[in-house]
Amino acid sequence: MRETATETQLSDIVAEVPALGTATGNGTVTTEGGLNFQLQAKLGGSGVTGAVSEIAGGLLHTIGSGSVPITITGTTSSPVIRADVSAMVRNSLEMGKRGAGGLLRGLIPK
Secondary structure, three states, X not given: OEEOOOEEEEEEEEEEEOOOEEEEEEXXXXXXXXXXXXXXXXXXXXXXHHHHXXXXXXXXXXXXXXXXXXXXXXXXXXXXXXXXXXXXXXXXXXXXXXXXXXXXXXXXXX
């Protein structure tokens, strides 16, 4: 944790939410209550969230990741939690590049 006159920076956050799963990441809270967090959520749990995590888990397994990048913005009194779709696309493209490279190395004789 690092504090300045205008914000508190939090690093290596690990949060466990029994109904949802776990989240890790970094972020800041401003003195006015503004939030800016980037987290990786590993979904788990039971009930509705368990069903959602099963569906998401299948999708994540397909693209090779076990977590969902999320952002938390807004304020402490009105937080906005969203899946970070641009990070998901970047991660998928990067994994695709690595996968394609491995495939090509296997096809091209030395």
